[in-house]
Amino acid sequence: MKILVCISKVPDTTTKISFTDNNSKFNEDKVQFIINPYDEWYALVRALELKETLDGTVTVINVGKADNEQIIRKALALGADDAVRVDTDPADAFTVANEIAAYAKPENYDIILTGKETINYNSGVVAGMIAELLDLPYVSLASKLDVDGNNLKIEREIEGMKETLKVAMPCVIGAQKGMAEARIPNMRGILASKTKPVKIIAPITNEIHVQSVSFSLPPEKGAVKLFSPDNVKDLAEALHNEAKVF
Amino acid sequence: MVLVFAELGNGNLKKTSLEVAAYAAELAKNKNTECIAVAIGNANAGELEKLGNCGIKKVLHADDDKLNSVYSKAYSKIITEAAKNNNADTVVLSHNSTGKTIAPRIAIKMNAALLPGVSSLPDGNNFSKTVFSGKATAQLAAKTNTVVITLNPNSFKPHLTSDTASVEKINVSIDAKDFDYEITGTEKESEGMVPLPEAEIVVSGGRGLKGPENWAIVEDLAKVLNATTACSRPVADIGWRPHHEHVGQTGITIKPNLYIAIGISGAIQHLAGVNQSKCIVVINKDPEAPFFKAADYGIVGDAFDVVPKLTEAIKQIKSS
Ligand SMILES: Cc1cc2nc3c(=O)[nH]c(=O)nc-3n(C[C@H](O)[C@H](O)[C@H](O)COP(=O)(O)OP(=O)(O)OC[C@H]3O[C@@H](n4cnc5c(N)ncnc54)[C@H](O)[C@@H]3O)c2cc1C
Ligand SMILES: Nc1ncnc2c1ncn2[C@@H]1O[C@H](COP(=O)(O)O)[C@@H](O)[C@H]1O
Numbered sequence: 001m002k003i004l005v006c007i008s009k010v011p012d013t014t015t016k017i018s019f020t021d022n023n024s025k026f027n028e029d030k031v032q033f034i035i036n037p038y039d040e041w042y043a044l045v046r047a048l049e050l051k052e053t054l055d056g057t058v059t060v061i062n063v064g065k066a067d068n069e070q071i072i073r074k075a076l077a078l079g080a081d082d083a084v085r086v087d088t089d090p091a092d093a094f095t096v097a098n099e100i101a102a103y104a105k106p107e108n109y110d111i112i113l114t115g116k117e118t119i120n121y122n123s124g125v126v127a128g129m130i131a132e133l134l135d136l137p138y139v140s141l142a143s144k145l146d147v148d149g150n151n152l153k154i155e156r157e158i159e160g161m162k163e164t165l166k167v168a169m170p171c172v173i174g175a176q177k178g179m180a181e182a183r184i185p186n187m188r189g190i191l192a193s194k195t196k197p198v199k200i201i202a203p204i205t206n207e208i209h210v211q212s213v214s215f216s217l218p219p220e221k222g223a224v225k226l227f228s229p230d231n232v233k234d235l236a237e238a239l240h241n242e243a244k245v246f
Numbered sequence: 247m248v249l250v251f252a253e254l255g256n257g258n259l260k261k262t263s264l265e266v267a268a269y270a271a272e273l274a275k276n277k278n279t280e281c282i283a284v285a286i287g288n289a290n291a292g293e294l295e296k297l298g299n300c301g302i303k304k305v306l307h308a309d310d311d312k313l314n315s316v317y318s319k320a321y322s323k324i325i326t327e328a329a330k331n332n333n334a335d336t337v338v339l340s341h342n343s344t345g346k347t348i349a350p351r352i353a354i355k356m357n358a359a360l361l362p363g364v365s366s367l368p369d370g371n372n373f374s375k376t377v378f379s380g381k382a383t384a385q386l387a388a389k390t391n392t393v394v395i396t397l398n399p400n401s402f403k404p405h406l407t408s409d410t411a412s413v414e415k416i417n418v419s420i421d422a423k424d425f426d427y428e429i430t431g432t433e434k435e436s437e438g439m440v441p442l443p444e445a446e447i448v449v450s451g452g453r454g455l456k457g458p459e460n461w462a463i464v465e466d467l468a469k470v471l472n473a474t475t476a477c478s479r480p481v482a483d484i485g486w487r488p489h490h491e492h493v494g495q496t497g498i499t500i501k502p503n504l505y506i507a508i509g510i511s512g513a514i515q516h517l518a519g520v521n522q523s524k525c526i527v528v529i530n531k532d533p534e535a536p537f538f539k540a541a542d543y544g545i546v547g548d549a550f551d552v553v554p555k556l557t558e559a560i561k562q563i564k565s566s
Binding site: 011013014015017019037038041093094097119120121122123124125126127128129131132133136137138139140141143153154156157158159160161162163164165166167168171177178208209210211212213214215216217218221222224225226227228229232233235236237238239240243245246 | 318319322342343346347348349350351353354355358359360361362363372375376377378379380381382383384385386387388389390426427428429430431432433434435436439440441442443444447471489490492495496497499503504514515518521524525527528538539540541542543544545546547548551552555556559560562563564
């Protein structure tokens with residue numbers, strides 16, 4: 001079993017978001033970066049579990065510049081065998097998908113796993129693009145994944161529904177909550193990660209489809225309107241007459 | 247030409263289909279062009295004609311009972327072909343589970359820019375989209391002549407008319423390898439409730455409720471409001487509530503008209519999934535709970551005292 005896990009670098013979930021260069025760039029000053037939670041907790045950990053029970057290899061891939069090394073090492077410390085970094089700062093999802101598809105094509109992975117979406121751009125499109133570029137089946141929003149011969153048995157959570165399906169490998173799967181439990185790297189993993197191979201490859205394209213022009217922060221919320229527990233009725237009235245939400 | 251994908255569920259148009267249809271019709275009007283819809287799978291009698299209510303004149307219908315479930319390859323192939331045959335330079339879908347699955351494929355097939363999860367009509371060539379889990383908005387510009395747009399559920403309200411659309415059956419060339427998986431089962435999770443991403447009112451409980459046996463007060467409030475229930479992550483993690491109710495940065499993102507948070511502290515990761523709600527009500531016994539800073543209305547008090555009173559007060563208003 002040969003598994004590729006796509007990991008992206010995102011600001012820590014508690015980061016206060018701000019922008020620089022006339023609101024055209026995310027302000028990275030003092031920001032702590034982590035592996036995108038969906039990629040790490042669900043996609044990567046499930047891949048490692050499969051490798052442990054079924055034998056195989058787990059490679060992680062990241063499209064990004066040298067300062068992404070830190071999150072790549074974390075993935076290796078968690079147990080990935082090796083890593084690939086495509087050395088470019090991707091401007092959009094299309095670039096990311098193109099680079100990953102170009103690398104993966106001759107490698108014939110059984111499963112390509114991604115997270116459901118990144119927590120900074122919240123797009124959730126890279127996996128579907130990779131699937132299309134490689135002409136592979138694609139299942140999004142997978143919350144459970146098991147191997148059954150040449151097939152995967154997948155559970156998906158979609159709007160108010162759970163769906164189970166069977167998909168033949170090779171395929172691309174987008175992972176969400178439920179697929180695995182987050183792990184913490186142990187000392188042995190951390191030591192081993194220092195000597196695991198990270199292959200750096202050059203990008204194949206600089207074509208982009210979508211440009212981020214500018215960013216803005218939402219307007220400040222006004223002060224909260226407080227009601228006393230003795231006047232709950234007034235809150236109900238306010239929701240009905242003022243906010244008009246029911 | 248603008249092409250919109252109107253998704254069917256059990257032969258009926260989904261609520262999100264009316265939203266995307268109205269959005270696409272408006273977009274076409276602004277661009278001085280026409281808008282047509284494409285629907286896939288069997289439709290109940292008179293259902294597709296209803297797209298006329300949202301400003302659509304013509305619906306292309308790939309009426310095939312093998313296509314009553316979503317297959318990412320088959321669906322994206324049919325929609326891309328319909329776009330090509332009608333010279334559409336813009337394709338609109340919902341940013342729901344189906345749209346998220348097929349839009350990336352369509353964008354690659356059409357060599358189009360993909361604008362995922364937009365929540366309003368574009369300003370010229372610029373689309374706005376929330377990023378950083380609701381903590382900021384980005385202006386995105388498409389660098390291509392063709393675009394594929396997915397519209398966030400619950401962000402565009404259709405103004406319905408009584409017009410009807412004409413329906414034209416189309417032939418599709420689908421073969422076995424376009425069914426990229428086999429769906430082996432489906433199970434409804436929130437019986438009788440609107441799915442969370444589409445819900446207009448959400449009532450949510452956190453660790454402050456102390457245990458699963460106390461959820462009746464949340465459910466009763468949800469019932470009078472016709473709302474969907476949700477919860478904070480620890481509550482789903484300890485198994486008090488099912489996983490699919492977990493909202494937040496690592497759960498589901500929602501943007502209802504009304505979000506009522508009961509016994510939830512308002513951690514930044516929780517806020518990331520709910521901060522786009524139009525009106526936020528917080529009930530928490532701790533006046534220092536961070537959630538109050540993100541709230542429109544609040545009560546500092548004990549949930550077990552306040553929530554039943556609120557349910558009763560709403561019931562009274564509704565029945566008067
Ligand atoms: C990377 C990461 C991702 C995360 N993602 C998510 C996510 O997606 N969603 C999410 O929700 N969390 C997420 N979390 C967890 C988050 O940080 C908080 O721990 C969590 O939201 C707290 O849940 P809570 O408010 O229910 O519980 P608590 O923080 O324990 O708060 C309970 C609240 O109830 C109040 N209370 C107690 N008794 C009563 C009473 N009788 N009446 C009224 N109020 C009462 C208390 O004052 C308190 O404010 C994430 C954390 C991390 C590190
Ligand atoms: N720069 C990147 N390098 C590697 N994988 C990525 C990168 N960006 C996104 N991904 C993967 O694609 C998924 C969806 O990302 P997105 O479509 O940007 O929301 C993420 O969860 C990752 O698994």
